[in-house]
Amino acid sequence: MKPILKHIAYTMMLLIIKSSIVHAENFQTHEENFQTTDIKVKLSRARGTIYNLLNSISEQTGYMFIYDSRLFDNDKVVRIPSGEYQLDKAVQIITGDTRLETQLIGSHILISLPVVTEIPLLRDTIITDSELSNPYFTMEGTIKDRITGEAVPYATISLSGLNLGTVSNLDGNFKFILPDTLKESNIKISHLGYVTRELSAELLNTRRVTLLLDQKLIPLQEVVIRVVDPVRTIREAMQKRETNYSTAPVNHTSFYREGVEYKENLSHTEAVFKVYKTGYQSSISSEQVKLLKMRKFTNLDAKDTLVAKIKSSVYSSLLLDVIKNPPDFLSPETFGLYNYSHTDITVIDERRVLVISFSQKEHITEPLYEGEIFIDAATMAIVRANFRINPAYVNKTSEIFVLKRGKNVEIVPKSIEYMVSFKPFNDTYYVQHIRGDLNFRVRRAKRLFSSEMHAWFEMVNCETITENVTQIPRSERLPVRDILFEASYVYDEDFWGNFNSILPENEITQIIKKYNFNNSTTPNDIQSAGQITR
DSSP, rough: OOOHHHHHOOOOOOOOOOOOOOEOOOOOOTTTTTTGGOOOEOOSSSSEEEEHHHHHHHHHHHHHEEEEETSSSSOOOOOOOOOOEEHHHHHHHTTTTTOOEEEEEEEEEEOOOOOOOOOOOOOOOOOOOHHHHHEEEEEEEEEEEETOOOOTOEEEEEESSSSSSSOOOTTTTEEEEEEETTSSSSEEETTTTTTTTEEEHHHTOEEEEEEEBOHHHHHHHOOOOOOOOOHHHHHHHTHHHHHBBBOOOOEEEEEEEEEEEEEEEEEEEEEEEEEOOOOTTSSSSGEEEEEEEEEEEEEOTTOOOOOEESSHHHHHHHOTTTTTTTGGGGGGGGGGGEEEEEEEEEETTTEEEEEEEEOOOOOOSSOEEEEEEEEETTTEEEEEEEEEOTTGGGGGGHHHEEEOOOOOOOOHHHHHHHEEEEEEEETTTEEEOOOOOOOEEEEEESSOOOEEEEEEEEEEEEEESSSSSSOGGGGGGTTTSSOOGOOOOOOOOOSSSOOOOOOHHHHHHHHHHTTTTTTOOOOOOOOSSEEOOO
16 A cells, blocks of 8 residues: 555546427617517427426527526426417416516526515514524525536535635535625636536525536637646646645635435534635644534434444545645656546636546556546646546555444445545635545345445535634634544534535435434434444
């Protein structure tokens, strides 16, 4: 086993559209008094999902639809007649809801129900002082690929000009909370390989929307054909750390979550941290974490013979800052362990990004990493790294990732994967999102078949403060090498308040609903038969 791997591990293209669906006419310029009633479209007799039919209108007219996804079922298959209609009437025909209204806002068309001017209060409805004094608004939705309709995980939802944001979960779902004073701000939606979208917060306020991202295709004529030396590129990126990354301490407000799934058993912990993060040239040991809020769900029973807990996962999240703590594939002294190649060009936030792929050399049979490094072609900043332990040798890492196991239980790693991304603010890059996924095969003695166990941890920095940065008093610091699930906390029914978070995936949500977890209590007498670290 190579020392650097052990050190990290111990701490934890063409689209063809059927033209028979929809044709647009009277495509006009955006005048100040231009309304959706001025837009006419021709519908041809067709059958398709509401999502695809509306998407076709968007592609033909140049306007993107925004609507609360609870208004209608995107995946419902409908039949539409042929004819020429005003756009608002065409929307009603496609959705089957004649109540819907459309409104043109910039380059977007808002679909909504008529505004009710007076809403009578129910007799038992009480508006509390805290509600009246709560100056925040919420945006929720799902981010999807416009062409495939598939969810876009880990998309960045941020505020233009401010270092506030969150990310979408694996299902593409997000929730973003901002002060009322920012209602007139613009929201940016970005992801590697996609065209960045920017739209008014007004369009998202109090609605649950589906936002569609377009894949960014780089025309060949825009690409300057030249040889890219991958090793030299990585060396240059590491040499420019002082230019691209912060050398001064900052404070982050971060959302953190971790969990273990085994069969139908779930252990899930969520927390909000204040992080004192030092500059890239300082050691990880100088960083500090304060636990602001925490809650946990579990359906584990004291009678279970296998209970898995993640150790040092908070420390692992700090350690995965590959700029501050370079793994061997970014360290010049160990470049000789790997093969590097320039495999692709992509974009993020309209900036060209070089993709450098790497894998361990063929004659090395110890488990090292493979993956991709994403480097901004203009600034030479590393903006993202995806890496995993070589699948061919990952089963050799049991002693690293499993600290303790039951006498009659075999736990073997199947895949160990990590992702870390950085986002610029005022020309300086900061860690934005970190995630680790660890999958294991679990087999009990005298059992023919094995089961799968998935452990994960994830942290997203929702706010970065660069002025009046303060350290965390020693008495308030969280022991980051401990098992977070075992930390004591006081349950708060209004847990999140105005903190931004990553929404739980649908699978986790269903388990939580199924078992009706009581957040205020957790088993106190669970004995650990297996502890997993990263």
